[in-house]
Amino acid sequence: MNAEMSTNLITVYVEGKPLAVHAHDSAAGAALKAGLGYTRTSPVTGEKRAPYCMMGVCFECLMVIDGIPSRQACMVRVREGMRIERQTTVGGVEVWP
Template sequence: MPTETLFQRIAAPAPTVTIDFNGAPLQVPAQCSVAAALLASGVTRLRNSPVSGAPRAPYCMMGVCFECLMEIDGEPSRQSCLVTVREGMRVRTQDGARTLPLPPVQIDRAAEVEHG
């Protein structure tokens, strides 16, 4: 019966990139999602709950749960588990409710004329 673990961490150094995280430089693993890179770097709070303000972290890591919403390069409500990290990326934790794009308002001028 084997006594050693079957899974061992590979000791080869992984490539890294530097991102701007909440205004400070942070070296993170390259070639993975923003959420995975932050978790691997010890960051556990990516956003706050809009209801209670409790810290939230990624859950599903495949774009289903929306727990990993962050502001990435100035765009809020990005699912950080679906965005690949890259050198110089600006990432900020997101506080409060996510934003939803509103469709353009269509005004029916003919209906306004008919109804006064």
């Protein structure tokens, strides 16, 4: 990242931890940069999943963003102070322990 770009950084909170990201990043990109590993669990099997296509096709990147569940994190651009969290429940209910 060059000097000019670093002036364009904003802070988001990935699983509660602050992270400086580029203003053009997506929430899914921020999760990846945060080293989050997985971003959701499958509501069917509980398996850990992570963004796969990054262009709105696969829906693997569903996350809780600013408290709203099931957002396609690859389609959401970061905003200052955005809270980006893993989606591990269905409608707030833990389906897998």
